[in-house]
Amino acid sequence: MFSQSMFTDLCERMLRLCKLREGESLIVLSQGEERAEYVDAFLSAGVWTVGRTPLSGNRPAVEILKSADMVVETLFLLFSDELTEIQGAGTRILTCIEPVDLLARMFPTEELKRRTDAALEALISAESLRFTNRAGTDVTYRIGIYPSKAQYGYVDQPGQWDHWPSGGMVLTCGADDGIDGRVVVDRGDIVLPFKQYVMEPIEFVIESGRITDIRGDGYQAELIRTYIADFDDADAYGLSHIGWGLDERAKWAGLATDTRGHGMELRAFCGNVLFSTGPNDVVGGPNHSSCHLDIPMRGCSVYLDDRPIIADGEVMVEAMRPSPLVTA
Ligand SMILES: [Fe+2]
Numbered sequence: 001m002f003s004q005s006m007f008t009d010l011c012e013r014m015l016r017l018c019k020l021r022e023g024e025s026l027i028v029l030s031q032g033e034e035r036a037e038y039v040d041a042f043l044s045a046g047v048w049t050v051g052r053t054p055l056s057g058n059r060p061a062v063e064i065l066k067s068a069d070m071v072v073e074t075l076f077l078l079f080s081d082e083l084t085e086i087q088g089a090g091t092r093i094l095t096c097i098e099p100v101d102l103l104a105r106m107f108p109t110e111e112l113k114r115r116t117d118a119a120l121e122a123l124i125s126a127e128s129l130r131f132t133n134r135a136g137t138d139v140t141y142r143i144g145i146y147p148s149k150a151q152y153g154y155v156d157q158p159g160q161w162d163h164w165p166s167g168g169m170v171l172t173c174g175a176d177d178g179i180d181g182r183v184v185v186d187r188g189d190i191v192l193p194f195k196q197y198v199m200e201p202i203e204f205v206i207e208s209g210r211i212t213d214i215r216g217d218g219y220q221a222e223l224i225r226t227y228i229a230d231f232d233d234a235d236a237y238g239l240s241h242i243g244w245g246l247d248e249r250a251k252w253a254g255l256a257t258d259t260r261g262h263g264m265e266l267r268a269f270c271g272n273v274l275f276s277t278g279p280n281d282v283v284g285g286p287n288h289s290s291c292h293l294d295i296p297m298r299g300c301s302v303y304l305d306d307r308p309i310i311a312d313g314e315v316m317v318e319a320m321r322p323s324p325l326v327t328a
Helices: 004-017 036-045 059-066 081-088 100-105 110-124 219-229 264-268
Strands: 026-029 070-073 092-095 128-132 138-142 149-151 161-163 169-173 179-185 202-207 210-215 239-245 273-277 293-297 301-304 307-311
Touching: 004 036, 004 100, 026 036, 026 059, 059 081, 081 092, 110 149, 110 169, 110 307, 179 293, 202 219, 210 219, 219 293, 264 293
Parallel strands: 026 070, 070 092, 092 161
Antiparallel strands: 128 138, 128 301, 138 179, 149 169, 169 239, 179 202, 202 210, 239 273, 273 293, 301 307
16 A cells, blocks of 8 residues: 555655654664564665664663664663653653555644644643543642643654654643542543443542542453453552543544554544553653553543633534544
């Protein structure tokens, strides 16, 4: 469907969006022959200094990456100490692992970045985030303790990390003891990394930032209870990031026929609330659990300090909404 030269063109557009200039160095990081066509496409797109350095936590490799202006990585380094260290050196890093047709369909735009920035600003200035749905969710996060973050799919600032495509997502984490209520995951919501649509409601009871009960008669509720319990880790019952997606080109129904990739489309579709469990070290919190569920939920209402942001899955704030279609 996608020829290598079309993919190269796409990568060239990406590097332009990332403002990679002549004289700057770019490293494309890969492992063995995995995603060799991604590496080829990026290397053909940029004729800058290049290294093909397999990263195995070794010092020389990390030092080389830190010396670059920009790194494209095809391994998925998220949540690794190496990523943090490389960012800390001012290197901007773009993760690129999703299927090529998805990279094209959800190609980041400056318009999406503007809407994401508006969402980020709203999130940063709020002290509480509450979200509800018709299945009975009503939970409040005390926020502002941890930083808020945005992803819009490209990197044009020193030290920035992003993931192509990430569809205008914003997120933060609640205070460690400041999340209370219940989250009822409804039919049709999605559980990642299981890559399943929920068939029966699943209820998470949350008290002082901890999941104290997981209710539901269906097999998926049982699966989640068992999956989390199997980690044998009290921190697996913590709460991770909370936020929402803004990309109108990402489809909720995508998973029905396409289970490739890491599910970025499902995390990004416009108006979804991305509820997640487990670690909060990504924003500097103390929970390092390796048990992490991402649960994109449809039809939710989101309030920041009682200001409605999303109503029944529809984004209410003009500056965050997709531009109306221009018709001839
Ligand atoms: Fe997550």
